[in-house]
Amino acid sequence: MMERLTGAERQIALMICVVMAIVGLVMAAAGHSDPLGIHGAIVLVAAAIMTCFVLRAIGEPEPAEDRTNSYYDDPTKAGLVIALFWAVVGMGMGVWVAAQLAWPDLRFDAAWSSFGRIRPVHTSGVIFGFGGNALIATSYHVMQRTSRARLAGHVSPWFVLLGFNLFCIIAASGYLIGVTQSKEYAEPEWYADIWLVIVWVVYFVLYIRTLARRNEPHIYVANWYYLAFILVVAILHIVNNLAVPASLTGAKSYSAFAGVQDAMTQWWYGHNAVAFFLTAGFLGMLYYFLPKRAERPIYSYRLSILSFWGIVFFYIWAGSHHLHYTALPQWVQTLGMTFSVMLLVPSWASAGNALMTLNGAWHKVRDDATLRFMMVAAVFYGLSTFEGSFMAVRAVNSLSHYTDWTVGHVHAGAMGWVALITFGSIYSVVPLLWKRETMYSWKLVEWHFWLALSGTVIYVFAMWNSGIIQGLMWRTYTESGTLAYSFTDTLVAMHPYYVARACGGALFLTGAILAAYNVYMTIRHAPEKHPERDYPTSSEAAEPAVPAAE
Amino acid sequence: MDLTHDLTSVIAKSFGLFYLIALSVGITIYAYWPSLGKRFDKAANSILDDEDGPCR
Structure with missing residues (x-):
């Protein structure tokens, strides 16, 4: 799913994952004696999994599709x-x-x-x-x-x-x-x-x-x-x-209304x-x-x-x-x-x-x-x-x-x-x-x-x-x-x-x-459905701009 | 001026009533405005064939 992102977009995705991982780490450390810590760990794991996804794609070639041609x-x-x-x-x-x-x-x-x-x-x-x-x-x-x-x-x-x-x-x-x-x-x-x-x-x-x-x-x-x-x-x-949270290191909070x-x-x-x-x-x-x-x-x-x-x-x-x-x-x-x-x-x-x-x-x-x-x-x-x-x-x-x-x-x-x-x-x-x-x-x-x-x-x-x-x-x-x-x-x-x-x-x-x-x-x-007419393709990726032997 | 229960209930019972009536009338006029009929028909039909991709 990351292959269709451009290089710049992959970097943004990576940055989001890293920020998430830091937030998860802080939550896990600050709330280690509270259920908040468990949730910090879950955030950390989720961010790590996403980081792996992004990192795997980060060196791949950029997508060649024409984005104006199709829905995402x-x-x-x-x-x-x-x-x-x-x-x-x-x-x-x-x-x-x-x-x-x-x-x-x-x-x-x-x-x-x-x-x-x-x-x-x-x-x-x-x-x-x-x-x-x-x-x-x-x-x-x-x-x-x-x-x-x-x-x-x-x-x-x-x-x-x-x-x-x-x-x-x-x-x-x-x-x-x-x-x-x-x-x-x-x-x-x-x-x-x-x-x-x-x-x-x-x-x-x-x-x-x-x-x-x-x-x-x-x-x-x-x-x-x-x-x-x-x-x-x-x-x-x-x-x-x-x-209002009872404490920033715990899960418990109290409603603003009574x-x-x-x-x-x-x-x-x-x-x-x-x-x-x-x-x-x-x-x-x-x-x-x-x-x-x-x-x-x-x-x-x-x-x-x-x-x-x-x-x-x-x-x-x-x-x-x-x-x-x-x-x-x-x-x-x-x-x-x-x-x-x-x-x-x-x-x-x-x-x-x-x-x-x-x-x-x-x-x-x-x-x-x-x-x-x-x-x-x-x-x-x-x-x-x-x-x-x-x-x-x-x-x-x-x-x-x-x-x-x-x-x-x-x-x-x-x-x-x-x-x-x-x-x-x-x-x-x-x-x-x-x-x-x-x-x-x-x-x-x-x-x-x-x-x-x-x-x-x-x-x-x-x-x-x-x-x-x-x-x-x-x-x-x-x-x-x-x-x-x-x-x-x-x-x-x-x-x-x-x-x-x-x-x-x-x-x-x-x-x-x-x-x-x-x-x-x-x-x-x-x-697969064979359409009556061709699907719009990403022309640069799939076919040459000019048909080869005509 | 304090925001008391009495005040809020008076606002709800006066202003609240009239703005909802005005809104209903306004929306009915908009929905049934004759010259907008074509635009609505076009919109209703526009979804039936929309798989050929974005226009830009």
């Missing part, structure tokens, strides 16, 4: 493969966590394998590892195509991709050794947070610079969604992670992580890959603009619905509830726009599992946004909050919408990037589709049943005014659904493993 797809390819790796890891952890709830002995009595530690490995693994890498990779792809411009830079895309993965590794390893700041979806401690800010700012600058090179007068709507994802996630991440302000900041972040990490970016995927795969332009481009601004300006206020019946002022709770209900309009506008695009191409949906992934994703997007608006209503929330219904809702969105649109996008982009005729096996894609769909349906139905039973048992009183059921009673009632949930998750994981295998085999074994 190497980071996209790497990002997609890494995303699939995280999918298997993150979903595997999810199945393990689910199985622990059904059969607690599966903890095997270790500290690192306790529920509280491996659950964030699952959530961060799928959200940041799988989702984040897929977003970064597809955003590189989409920004170049829609702008008709090559990525603005050759080192920065790698810095963003690999730097983000270093953050993911620091996060996941930290949870296992007990490092957390106890904020959901923002568990990593202060040093990881600072690192992510650096990576994210580079990502933002890269995107803006690529857009600035564009050769299209209008910025295609998918880019707006990706940009909203990058910009707003940066704001959310910085504000929610404002904290009490209900801290809770509000956290859920302003938490819900907008759903909005801008798990929705906006993936809507960018939807608006690019679905029309592309269906070979039809989006049904209403105007509607897509309207729903974009609707989503951006409604979502940002919805977070307080996580804090119904708490110390948060009543009007703030009502504000969150109202905006959550209003959100249904732009959400259904997007879902409807996607489905109307397919209207007239249903035969393609029937024949092509890849397109079917995207169609079902749009349906689940519509379903889960309706459910979310409904659950944000205070009266509904009094039943659903703290129960498995919430878990079911999240997974309807995360599995049914986010993961399915991602797999659909991966299946449509992998043959293109590696210049293959098709995926290695369309039958495996078909298998994956049905495994994923049945896994999601089983999971969501199990959690609906479990959550509503749980909520009803919690609020059932006897005639004398005491609670009718103990906590243990609810666990016994939920057990069969926990078993069903673990099975549904296992089906979904099996599908993800098939996807990883299928993509690997496509890269290694699928026949």
Whole structure:
């Protein structure tokens, strides 16, 4: 991957690696009696591995390709493969966590394998590892195509991709050794947070610079969604992670906010992580890959603009619905509830726009599992946004909050919408990037589709049943005014659904493993596509400027 | 002037309301402005054939 960098770019890459290694060394030395030291060692090892990669290429001849002729797809390819790796890891952890709830002995009595530690490995693994890498990779792809411009830079895309993965590794390893700041979806401690800010700012600058090179007068709507994802996630991440480290040589830090302000900041972040990490970016995927795969332009481009601004300006206020019946002022709770209900309009506008695009191409949906992934994703997007608006209503929330219904809702969105649109996008982009005729096996894609769909349906139905039973048992009183059921009673009632949930998750994981295998085999074994016309080649490298004997 | 809870709630309930209404109206006008139709159609169709490489 370093062969396509020029000599100057290789030197910059080397300098970054050396600086990283020094930072890792300082962290390891200063924090040797603290988990911070372990993370210092991880940074050092990561920097050393990257240094080896760069050093191996540093003496190689410079690339002779004409960079103005082609898109720069190497980071996209790497990002997609890494995303699939995280999918298997993150979903595997999810199945393990689910199985622990059904059969607690599966903890095997270790500290690192306790529920509280491996659950964030699952959530961060799928959200940041799988989702984040897929977003970064597809955003590189989409920004170049829609702008008709090559990525603005050759080192920065790698810095963003690999730097983000270093953050993911620091996060996941930290949870296992007990490092957390106890904020959901923002568990990593202060040093990881600072690192992510650096990576994210580079990502933002890269995107803006690529857009600035564009050769299209209008910025295609998918880019707006990706940009909203990058910009707003940066704001959310910085504000929610404002904290004072207890010491510069230790991992522990204390939040800058206290009490209900801290809770509000956290859920302003938490819900907008759903909005801008798990929705906006993936809507960018939807608006690019679905029309592309269906070979039809989006049904209403105007509607897509309207729903974009609707989503951006409604979502940002919805977070307080996580804090119904708490110390948060009543009007703030009502504000969150109202905006959550209003959100249904732009959400259904997007879902409807996607489905109307397919209207007239249903035969393609029937024949092509890849397109079917995207169609079902749009349906689940519509379903889960309706459910979310409904659950944000205070009266509904009094039943659903703290129960498995919430878990079911999240997974309807995360599995049914986010993961399915991602797999659909991966299946449509992998043959293109590696210049293959098709995926290695369309039958495996078909298998994956049905495994994923049945896994999601089983999971969501199990959690609906479990959550509503749980909520009803919690609020059932006897005639004398005491609670009718103990906590243990609810666990016994939920057990069969926990078993069903673990099975549904296992089906979904099996599908993800098939996807990883299928993509690997496509890269290694699928026949190359012979284009009707020649691919643009790097003319100096591959062929003489003038044909030899003519 | 202190940034009290009362003050922030008054701002949220007055200014917040009107700027969101203004924004919605503005965006609707932009999205449905007749002369922009061609540009939007072109953008919607532009992604269907974009594999031939960058223009520069």
